Amino acid sequence: MSKKEITFDSCNQLVSQFEAVVKNPVRERSSVYYTGVDLGTACVVLAVLDENFKPVAGAYRYADVVRDGMVVDYIGAIRIVRELKAELEEKLDTELLYAAAAIPPGTDSLDGGAIKNVVQGAGFEITALLDEPTAANAVLKIQNGAVVDIGGGTTGISILKDGKVVYVADEPTGGTHFSLVVSGAYNLSFSEAELYKRKEENHKELLPVLKPVIEKVASIINRHIKGYDVDEIYLVGGTCCLAGIETIIEKQTGIRTRKPENPMFVTPLGIAFSCTQEEMD
Structure with a gap:
């Protein structure tokens, strides 16, 4: 087995461990807890690691507080993060102090402050703020290739060379656009289309309907990786849960x-890995 395969298997194992502790938290006492807060367009995820950076708890909630990578419901975002924090604190019987967060690449000057304020407003000391695809690579551990984070509102791309990020980009087009297509095709409201899209049993039927939007995502990827030596693309983000999306992107690129x-949990786990006990300036 190649080093890449071992690394990818480790990623899947970590995600499986996290899925298990979302259902059954590990209540053994840790000297410190590290939390990753992922404020997504469709879903807010909190991932908690122990002193050895092992997953011990997690919670998530579908929400509409972020749009295209920007916080649009500031009070609502704080409330959801605070409620998820309290839920996890009760399950672990401890106070969660430290958290890291992430933003779509290239948007730090636009919304980094708002994300930071949401995390602090929920009662955390924020210790790191990084871009989402870079956070995901803390779990993927790619040396050379591209991490593509397809969220609800945007597609973020990070190109890595020798384990270092050499290029980042973020463009509108994500799960929201998928839901709009489903809404139009099936004469559903946007919220009904969101729910319909999330159900795995509908994915086979939806794939040909969503193929044009997936091809648009692939064209965005192609445009940004042009001129770089990218031999593999890794997909993360909630929108990538759509079964078969990787096949269409591979064919187009x-x-x-x-x-x-489970690509939805890679980024929040990577954010948690970036958390420390030192509050950021």
Whole structure:
């Protein structure tokens, strides 16, 4: 087995461990807890790691407080993060002090302050703020390739060379656009289309309907990786949960495209890995 395969298997194992502790938290006492807060367009996820950076708890809630990578319901975002924090504190019987957060690449000057304020407003000391695809790579551990984070509102791309990020970009087009297509095709309201899209049993039927939007995402990827030596693409983000999305992107880009078993949890886990005990300036 190649080093890449071992690394990818480790990613899947970590995500599986996290899914298990979302259902059954590990209540053994840790000297410190590190929390990753992922404020997504469709879903807010909190991932908690122990002193050894092992997953011990997690919670998530579908929400509409962020749009296209920007916080649009500031009070609502604080309330949801605070409620998820309290829920996890009760399950772990401890106070969660430290958290890291992430933003779409290239948007730090626009909304980094708002994300930071949401995390602090929920009662955390924020210790790191990084871009989402870079956070995801803390779990993926890619040396060379591209991490593509397809969220609710945007597609973020990070190109890595020798384990270092050499290029980042973020463009509108994500799960929201998928839901709009589903809404139009099936004469559903936007919220009904969101729910319909999330159900895995509908994915096979939806794939041909959503193919044009997926091809648009692939064209965004192609445009940004042009001129870089990218031999593999790794998909993360909630929108990538759509079964078969990786096949269409691989066909359109001509580059091997891989997807973890649950791509929604890769970024929040990576954010948690970036958390420390030192509050950021």
